[in-house]
Amino acid sequence: MEGKNYINGAFVDGASGERFESRSPASFDEVLGTFPLSSEKDVNDAVNAAQAAYDGWRHLSRIKRGEYLDEFTQLIKKDREEIARLMAKECGKGIVESRADVTEGIHMAQYVFGTVRMPHGDVVDSEIPEKDSFMRRKPKGVVAAITAWNFPFAVPLWLVCPSVVEGNTVILKPSRETACVGNVIAEYAHKAGFPPGVINIIHGSCGDLLVKHPDTHVVLFVGSNAVGAEIKRTVAGFDNKMAACEMGGKNALIVLDDASLDIAVNAAVISAFKTSGQRCTSASRFIVHEKVFTEFEKRFIEITKRIKIGDPLDESVFMGPVINQAATEKIAQYNELAKKEGAKVLLDGGRLMDNPYKKGYFMSPFVYRMQNNPKSRVLHEEVFGPHVAIIPVKDVDEAIEVHNDTGYGLTCAVITEDYRKARRIREDCEYGLGYVNLPTIGAEVHLPFGGVKKSGTGLPSGSTLIDVVTHRTAWTVNHAMEIKMAQGLTVKL
Structure with a gap:
């Protein structure tokens, strides 16, 4: 595979021209593909594309956004065996497990698509009978998703699918160890017809540039505690950024x-x-x-x-x-x-x-x-x-x-x-x-996935990632011909 970055709806070479290899861990003489070693310019291009696409994407009907995801899922389902075999060769886990990884990714996309016609907010009572109060969700902006090699298909879709359906745009940085599978995700996003800039995928060791970029608003990370802890420290220095990190376990x-x-x-x-x-x-x-x-x-x-x-x-x-x-x-x-x-x-x-x-x-x-x-x-x-x-x-x-x-x-x-x-x-x-009476493995996509202490920020991924990539807003409407305040506040001047 001669992989490329996927930026603004197009497959492009890296700006530096440098490339790295993905080899099979079962036979390290076997080169499965080469990929761009992305530079700061590539990161800037991807973030700029995601930023430019954001306004149009978030104003699209949530149901229409879900339909893009449905098309993406249908394409994957036709080729699940081919994807699983590539995964087994590239990350070394057995073909049975690799099939399950692809199926888990499909399940997440199906789950998220299934939510687009479900209730997506709350109507709540006000103290004042003439007021209507609502809680609504709004997307946060540009999401940087940095994923590990061991679930190279399912975990990226855990992070990408909820993000885009909620109206965010995404830059995915897959592991260098599984760049082939990352490239395949880009190919299916392209075939599904997502508007340019909504999903971008860049290769190489450029995660820190994404984390530090002033125009990424959410950082989603799955990997080691050492890297996740550094991401949290970096993100804490920004006023407009937050991180959700899943960082392993003992x-x-x-x-x-x-x-x-x-x-x-x-x-x-x-x-x-x-x-x-x-x-x-x-x-x-x-x-x-x-x-x-x-x-x-x-x-x-x-x-x-x-x-x-x-x-x-x-x-x-x-x-x-x-x-x-x-x-x-x-x-x-x-x-x-x-x-x-x-x-x-x-x-x-x-x-x-x-x-x-x-x-x-x-x-x-x-x-x-x-x-x-x-x-x-x-x-x-x-x-x-x-x-x-x-x-x-x-x-x-x-x-x-x-x-x-x-x-x-x-x-x-x-x-x-x-x-x-x-x-x-x-x-x-x-x-x-x-x-x-079960193993410690086997999470299902409709359940929260996240840890405590060094294992994570307490912000789960998977189905409940919606709480990370959106923020709740309160919207209150007064239908009276005068102002009446809650908590007994007076309006007399």
């Missing part, structure tokens, strides 16, 4: 003494190793009641040993490669750190170098047993790979204490048959997405 699956171990073990494997542990919602801590600890550990290790690792286009593969060389090095460092911090290693996973793995970034699971330790780095820092700790606890109180003993708060799952214990977890654990 998530936990809690297995209580009454748990169904069939559910618990399957939920654990899915939570830990789907996308090779490279989801913001992946569980890297299993908090297990001492009564079922031995049996859970035994069964989990047995199943984990059987996980098939390999070509992401192989339907039978459970784990593909991790994304790049830097990821393999980071995961390996945390594996070694666990040993230094006193972990009892149960599966000593690491980089796979034999055929057929030697030309890809394949890693096997690393699993260990460890008592909770507030000073341990491996129990508190996000690894983002197939790296899992199993932590024993004596009761639900300790399980909650251990769960909350981290700076993150994105997902939490509990395996229990006791609804009272499940309610304790629901009320006292710190998280944004909670599950009972």
Whole structure:
């Protein structure tokens, strides 16, 4: 693929002429495409195009804006398998997961389109019977959306679809690791006939320029805490800008003494190793009641040993490669750190170098047993790979204490048959997405998606992104022939 930026309704080369490559993590000799390394001029062009398109787009009927999105969705549905196969090759997650990623993007577009004929404001009573009061939503302007590689189709559509239907214009900056999929999104936006400047897509390492640009009004970010925290600090310096950041997690699956171990073990494997542990919602801590600890550990290790690792286009593969060389090095460092911090290693996973793995970034699971330790780095820092700790606890109180003993708060799952214990977890654990008798992954588009503490700003994305990309306005109309004030204010002069 010879990718280009998509600015003002046209595919254009980058101003600098510099380009970067996207390679397959399953076979790093394979170049999938080259893309513009965007410069400040490219960012300015994209922002100017979005700014110029904004006034006309926001004045278009909301229903008409939704119809563009519907056309976009119908085009994607025809090619979902082709998109999924490209995704599997470019980001390395299995073809089954890649299909689900495309389907999730379609679901978000369908969900948002379905809202355009629904009520979109509120009529509220006034203290004064002669007054009508309304609450309405207005778009905020130009939205900069900066997304990660691990959900290269679904997450961009989480951010773009609500933004444009609400009347904003968008500049999407996809991850460099999945520029091919980002380019495909641009192609479908173009085919759907969105007016020039409504959706713009630029490649390369230019996210900071978008964040700092004075004419971007909302910054939407999905990625690491380090980058998201810097975005929040930068945006705080602007009067006309806000940020919603989803920034990863140190998530936990809690297995209580009454748990169904069939559910618990399957939920654990899915939570830990789907996308090779490279989801913001992946569980890297299993908090297990001492009564079922031995049996859970035994069964989990047995199943984990059987996980098939390999070509992401192989339907039978459970784990593909991790994304790049830097990821393999980071995961390996945390594996070694666990040993230094006193972990009892149960599966000593690491980089796979034999055929057929030697030309890809394949890693096997690393699993260990460890008592909770507030000073341990491996129990508190996000690894983002197939790296899992199993932590024993004596009761639900300790399980909650251990769960909350981290700076993150994105997902939490509990395996229990006791609804009272499940309610304790629901009320006292710190998280944004909670599950009972399910894995820590599997968010649906009609639910909010966001975390607390280091995991996010408390501003969810997904279906509830409308609260970020619009602001509520109050509109009050007086129908009397004189002024009557609320709160008993006098109008006598």
